[in-house]
Amino acid sequence: MWQMSVERTEYYLHSEKGKRAVNTRLDWQHWCESISGATTVTGVVAWPVRHSLSPSMHNAAFAALGLNWAYVPFPVPPEQLGTAVAAFSAMGIRGVNVTIPHKSAVAGFLDALDPAAEILGAVNTIDVCEGRLTGYNTDGPGFVASMHEVGWSAVGRAVAIIGAGGSSRAVAHALLMAGASRLAVVNRTPEKAEAMVQMLTEIAVPEHGSVDIVGSGLDAPSARDLVTEADIIVDCTSVGMYPQVDVPPVVSPEWLHDGQLVADLTYNPRLTVLLQAAQTRGCATLEGTGMLVHQGAIAFEIWTGRKAPVETMRKALLAQLR
Ligand code: NAP
Secondary structure, eight states, X not given: OOEEEEETTEEEEEETTEEEEEOOHHHHHHHHHSOSTTOEEEEEEESSXXXXXHHHHHHHHHHXXXXXXXXXXXXXXXXXXXXXHHHHHHTTEEEEEEOTTOTTGGGGXXXXXXXXXXXXXXXXXXXXXXXXXXXXXXXXXXXXXXXXXXXXXXXXXXXXEEOOSHHXXXXXXXXXHTTOXXXXXXXXXXXXXXXXXXXXXXXXXXXXXXXXXXXXXXXXXXXXXXXXXXXXXXXXXXXTOTTOTTSOOSSOGGGOOTTOEEEESOOSSSSOHHHHHHHHTTOEEEOTHHHHHHXXXXXXXXXXXXXXXXXXXXHHHHHHHO
16 A cells, blocks of 8 residues: 655655655656556566666656556566467557567467568567567667667677677667678677678678678687777676676776777676776776667557657656666
């Protein structure tokens, strides 16, 4: 049972579990009034889903635009994924985000995939429209948008991607589409770096000019040169993610220098051990919250057809990461 109190114009919800801040009067009104028979439902499908930051980000965006929409968590175990997806249309659900562990498996249950989702074999957003389910991957475009926000473009740039997992592929694909001229995949397991290079080479777009795509093990001598010679370095590993925040950065700080942009997809903590080292070395840095906000903003625009209130979404996200 929740009760409301107001302290110095701040709104709080109280229960036996403690006190939780409600950001603004608008949020509070949204909580009380917005769920009705006419509410359009969206959400996030994951397993587990309890720690997702997306509900507050999207609900703040709906409230800011005065939309009678809601975003809720759907905890779906892997063996129930097909059943859950099949129910979206029947339940009137307008769209969902999809995250760990379902991003690859869900592609097989959809009617259509956008080109990025098709190439990557991974979906993070589903649009449900007139009974038809279309899968998108907004992770890579979200990263590129966050890079643009800090004044960096991929055009003609040499990029080093650290990692060869799902997010690495999405970011590498988007950076190639955005015009990177050289792309190095540096990964702890060299065989996975090579497999990713092969996949990226097959999809490289000739109209963007010739692209040099190479791979390396993280411990191989070539890794140092690939990172040092890159303009943009993107850490797509989970090294430095909470609670393991006091580990050494995934690449040696000595490989970094001014004139480079160093990005980390990990967003908790916001200033990872790699970003701290990069700042000490004079690099520009980009934290993972930018990608998280923008992948969500693109999904919001797919579902609503409205321009996403990016700053509102960022504020809601950062409030949870404090
Ligand atoms: P993933 O598919 O499991 O890939 C993990 C990658 O990290 C693999 O290449 C793995 O190397 C490497 N790795 C793991 N531990 C390592 C270590 N100790 N030293 C060196 N390399 C290591 O994971 P993912 O889905 O790509 O996610 C990676 C990170 O990105 C996570 O922290 C996730 O939270 C974050 N992420 C952020 C956003 C955002 O919006 N900001 C979106 C997606 C993901 P091996 O191949 O050798 O195992």
